Amino acid sequence: MKKCLLTSLISVTLLAAACVSSVALADDYKIDTSGSHASIQFRIQHLGYSWLVGRFNTFDGQFSYDENQPEASKVTVNIETASVDSNHAERDKHLRSKDFLNVDKFPQANFVSRSFKDLGNGKATMIGDLTLNGVTKPVTIDVKNIGAGNDPWGGYRRGFVGTTMIALKDYNIETDLGPASTIVELELNVEGIRL
Template sequence: MKKCLLRSFIPCTLLAAASMSSVALADDYKIDTNGSHASIQFRIQHLGYSWLVGRFNTFDGEFSYDEKQPEASKVKVNIATASVDSNHAERDKHLRSSDFLNVDKFPQATFVSSSFKELGDGNATMTGDLTLNGVTKPVTIDVKHVGAGNDPWGGYRRGFVGTTMITLKDYDIKTNLGPASTEVELELNVEGIRL
């Protein structure tokens, strides 16, 4: 009886081990904000005549990615909304007010991904929830895989760029900037260091 059980146990154990080794584990990365190798930028039309460009200077986050199973990829980003920087002090003060980002009440914006879909040629789409000004809405980000490899300091890095567009009123930002200025384009340049 013991020999029979042993004969059954060994193949099952080997099969389970083989199955586990074939399951790819995603690599985890920390977004390299310390080295300023990542950025969150935005632009919005000014009166329909030109573009106003800015960025958020303070944020952090992490992501996971597996080349063999990219659909399991995940991203989380936290943004300090008071770090908004449009290269104009008075305008930035207005952007921090309750007319726009309302940073005293909502000091942090977040993005948490919910799905990732490879499209080929390094392109993908990522969906997730963006929380801004106390409102959470789903957004879809067009993603481009920039590259991956070893760095000069013994680490391993991977980078992506993502673009999306959000509508101000969707996030309870009701200030009327004119019909050409109802949407904001966001660009996220993400370089991560593998943990």
């Protein structure tokens, strides 16, 4: 009886240690926005004839990643919507208005991941909640692992690129830009510095 109890106790202790060890393996990273090694870009068709391309200049975020348990990965990104930049001052003023981003009422957009599925060959799918213009909707992001390693300054970095598409109407943006301009494509280039 004592032997069984001791064996069970040792097994539980080892299992708990293994769980703690596996959780501890996840590395936390801060997205390197100060060094401009990350970007959030968007593009939308203009009248069906060309692409209008822009970006958000001010954002921050962090992520955690464990190569042995990629499914435990997490990402949080916060975006200052007033930092929208389409390389045209008057258009950017319109994009900040109630017709689009309504930045006075909703100065921040954010993304919080809920799940991460490793597809192999450096590819993955991440599902999370995107809050924009006061609306929160789930989005699926196609992720590609770019690489990881030491940097010249004694740090360790890891990078990903993610792409997704969102419908303007899903975020209460009702301005009619024509049938070819209802979907926005987003590209997130994320380089993180390990903490």
